[in-house]
Structure formats: structure tokens, C-alpha cells
Amino acid sequence: MKRYELIAPCHFGLEAVLKKEIIDLGYYISGVEDGRVTFYGDEEAVCRANVFLRTAERVLIKIGSFRAETYEELFQGTKGLPWEEFIPRDGKFWVAKAGSVKSKLFSPSDIQAIMKKAMVERLKEVYRESWFEESGESFPVRVFLLKDEVTVGLDTTGDSLHKRGYRKLTAKAPIAENLAAALIMLTPWRADRILVDPFCGSGTIPIEAAMMAANMAPGMRRGFTAKNWPHIVGAQIWQDTLEEAEEMVDFSVETDIQGYDADEDIVAAARENARLAGVEKLIHFQKREVSELSHAKKYGFIITNPPYGERLEDKENLRPLYETIGERFRMLDAWSLYMITSYENAQQDIGRKADKNRKIYNGMMKTYYYQFLGPKPAKKPRPEGGNRQE
CATH class of the missing domain: 3.40.50.150 (Vaccinia Virus protein VP39)
Incomplete structure (x- = not known):
């Protein structure tokens, strides 16, 4: 199985709670920053983190990181990442969210546009295509800029993990x-x-x-974006993880x-x-x-x-x-x-x-x-x- 560095964002102030959850799942923590915890794991970890973590907002596969103080550096850094290892020829891909803190590049819309263009250029060269129909599965990307350090992640979750699937009716100002x-x-x-x-x-x-x-595992009754990525996480791994979750329930x-x-x-x-x-x-x-x-x-x-x-x-x-x-x-x-x-x-x-x-x-x-x-x-x-x- 391939080893990934995974990123789990969370509410600011709850990093220690999430860190303990990840350790309890059996994974090695590689870093803790404001609002996110990073850890190492394989394809099974992608499934188990999505299904079992109660306090995370989502699970990202880290594609890479680099320094960028100009849009040209952002373009070249993004283009240098191995997108073809994750996004197939017909994949639909975009930068779903860009966040910037204490960085020279701070416009989310500009960051998103530049990175999309760089991803297209990279995949054009690899797949020898001049245009992508993007008719296949979705591959949303999220990027964080902190003090000009760019961290790029592929979102395996889709809808935030706080959406367990049970809350159809809400009061005003509900807590996540x-x-x-x-x-x-x-x-x-x-x-x-x-x-x-x-x-x-x-x-x-x-x-x-x-x-x-x-x-009861919080994610056992909902879907995830990565369920549709068999080249990254096989269907059997998802099935085994959900069976593990079902066996643990005690009513x-x-x-x-x-x-x-x-x-x-x-x-x-x-x-x-x-x-x-x-x-x-x-x-x-x-x-x-x-x-x-x-x-x-x-x-x-x-x-x-x-x-x-x-x-x-x-x-x-x-x-x-x-x-x-x-x-x-x-x-x-x-x-x-x-x-x-x-x-x-x-x-x-x-x-x-x-x-x-x-x-x-x-x-x-x-x-x-x-x-x-x-x-x-x-x-x-x-x-x-x-x-x-x-």
C-alpha cells in the first residue's frame, strides 16, 4: 500500500483533541498547526480517518508543499506537483478553497485561478491533450498559504465531516x-x-x-468523495472499514x-x-x-x-x-x-x-x-x- 501524508483540518483550539483521536486510530503524527493536524497513513488510513474521526472537518491527501511569494512561483510550484498520480485523464478538478495567512499572495480567487491553470498545463504535458472534458469523477483541491509556504491537499471527504447525515431538521444557530x-x-x-x-x-x-x-463511528452512514477513486482507494478497503465500524456498534x-x-x-x-x-x-x-x-x-x-x-x-x-x-x-x-x-x-x-x-x-x-x-x-x-x- 502507498504511504501518504494526510491533513485533517479542525476547529481552532481543538487540535489536541483531534491529535489524540488520530493517535488512538494508530497513526503517526507528523505535525500540529493552528486548525489542522497532519499524519502518515496508507489507503486504509484515508478510509478509517473519514469514517472514525469525530472532531476533524475533512481528510486531505497532501500533494506537496513549496514556497511562493509571486504568482509565477505559485504557478511553477503547482505545475511541479505530480497531479497525474491522482487525477485521471477525464477527472474533474478545481481548487475548491484557498486560504492565506501572513502571505504575500492573499486573493483566494487569484490563487485558485493560477493553480487551476498550472494543473491544466501539467496534465496537458503528461496526457498529451490540448483540452480536458472533465466529465469524470470529482477531485477537489484545497490550498493553505501560511507565511508564503504553500500546502496543497486533495480533498478525500467532500461535504465536511460534521455532516454525519442524521441532522435533517435544525434549530437556529445549531452547533456543528x-x-x-x-x-x-x-x-x-x-x-x-x-x-x-x-x-x-x-x-x-x-x-x-x-x-x-x-x-458508533460518525461517518458510517454517509458518502465520501474518495469512494469514487478506485485507483487511489480500492472499494474493498472501504467495505472492510465500514464492516469494522458496524461490528463495533453496541446498542x-x-x-x-x-x-x-x-x-x-x-x-x-x-x-x-x-x-x-x-x-x-x-x-x-x-x-x-x-x-x-x-x-x-x-x-x-x-x-x-x-x-x-x-x-x-x-x-x-x-x-x-x-x-x-x-x-x-x-x-x-x-x-x-x-x-x-x-x-x-x-x-x-x-x-x-x-x-x-x-x-x-x-x-x-x-x-x-x-x-x-x-x-x-x-x-x-x-x-x-x-x-x-x-
Whole structure:
């Protein structure tokens, strides 16, 4: 099998979470930068990364990198890459996205046009063609420019990995599925612990938690661009990877995962999304105001994405809302609260300084993931004589 360097972009601030995921899959990390992790793997790694990674946005095959301070250098550097190893004679190819940070070349449209022209010139020479019909499979390319260093990747994913395929109905300002998964993974929550999201919206956080509890791979029910590239990744490898994912699912797990929302229609949408994800039996959704938040048991987790007040008319409601969150949290015995928000006075209104906070970019919006930690439950005593050596 051929060895590739693969690039996995992610939300800024979540690189360490994604890095751990990749290591847990068994792959060697070659680099970590703002918003992306690179690692080595073969064709199987392309499949497994797409199917199993919960926090990545996509998986790119690195075609190459070079330095470019002028458009001529960009053209020649792009032309020098081995495009014919990936794009067949009838392939449809284009630069789907160009990003530039602290580089002399900064116009996305100009970068895309120059690189497309260079790719055409390279393939003309290799295939001895004067014109390409581009009637075959799609080969989208993505490029990053950082301090004049150009990194070029072939997008194996297509639609972003946050699109698991289950969220057909959405609330306003829904949280992305891969971000929701990362928020859960940044906590000590496990399937045998209580999890409540009192602002569940479309149900994304409870659904992602239920999928983790049942060991469901996030990409097992969606398609990928690279599925149509048999010369790069064979169909048998995709089939083996999906069979591996199916064998890992365990619906016998017992959970206490709850999602509340004040809007009955939103709760209905969350239930439908959970059904489409196949985890509706693992989650209890109900119409409930945050002021009614309660639970009889100890050591639970609140993991939530409350309103930020992006619109001016919503801002005046934020203080009483966050004060209510704080009041209800104090009523819960030995619980922990994990909350992502851009609201600047969140800690003040909740009435407690967070034990930890983490800066995360939700799209282009800077948010903080506040972590109010409760006590750990006492360890269960081992059965007498359980590990005793005679």
C-alpha cells in the first residue's frame, strides 16, 4: 500500500483533541498547526480517518508543499506537483478553497485561478491533450498559504465531516456535530454517567454523546468523495472499514442522556434527528425550561451550548438566563457544568469563576468553553478476592 501524508483540518483550539483521536486510530503524527493536524497513513488510513474521526472537518491527501511569494512561483510550484498520480485523464478538478495567512499572495480567487491553470498545463504535458472534458469523477483541491509556504491537499471527504447525515431538521444557530463531539471529549463523561443538555436545540450534543456511548463511528452512514477513486482507494478497503465500524456498534449500553428545550417543535426535531442517527432509544428529549432543570442523582454532567445573544434584541435576556443557569447548577448535588459561549459575562452571571476555560473558534466567532468542575465520584471497591494471587 502507498504511504501518504494526510491533513485533517479542525476547529481552532481543538487540535489536541483531534491529535489524540488520530493517535488512538494508530497513526503517526507528523505535525500540529493552528486548525489542522497532519499524519502518515496508507489507503486504509484515508478510509478509517473519514469514517472514525469525530472532531476533524475533512481528510486531505497532501500533494506537496513549496514556497511562493509571486504568482509565477505559485504557478511553477503547482505545475511541479505530480497531479497525474491522482487525477485521471477525464477527472474533474478545481481548487475548491484557498486560504492565506501572513502571505504575500492573499486573493483566494487569484490563487485558485493560477493553480487551476498550472494543473491544466501539467496534465496537458503528461496526457498529451490540448483540452480536458472533465466529465469524470470529482477531485477537489484545497490550498493553505501560511507565511508564503504553500500546502496543497486533495480533498478525500467532500461535504465536511460534521455532516454525519442524521441532522435533517435544525434549530437556529445549531452547533456543528464535530464541535459538539469535541466538547464532550474534553470532559471526563463516559456512557455510564448522566449527561443533560438543557439547550439541546436540534439535539446535536445528546446525539453525539449517544453515538459515543454506542461506539458508533460518525461517518458510517454517509458518502465520501474518495469512494469514487478506485485507483487511489480500492472499494474493498472501504467495505472492510465500514464492516469494522458496524461490528463495533453496541446498542446494549444503558445510558442516562437527556436533552431539553423550551420549544416543543424543536424537541420534536431533535427526536427525529436522533431517530435518523439510530440512537433514539438512548436519549430522553422533553420540553422543559432551563428554570426546571433538576435531577435526583449525583455526579452528572451538563454539557451545553446556550444562547450567545448574537442579535441585539436577544442581549437583554442573557443576564437573567445565565443567572438561572447558575441557580439551577447550584441546586444539583456534585454535578459538573461544561458550557460553550461567546457571552462575556457568563462567569459573573452564573456566580462562579470557571475552574478551566478554553478558547475555541466556532467558525469565525471566538468562544470560550467554561468548565465548572464538580467532585469525582468515589471509586467503587473491588470485589473481595477479585485479583488476589493465591
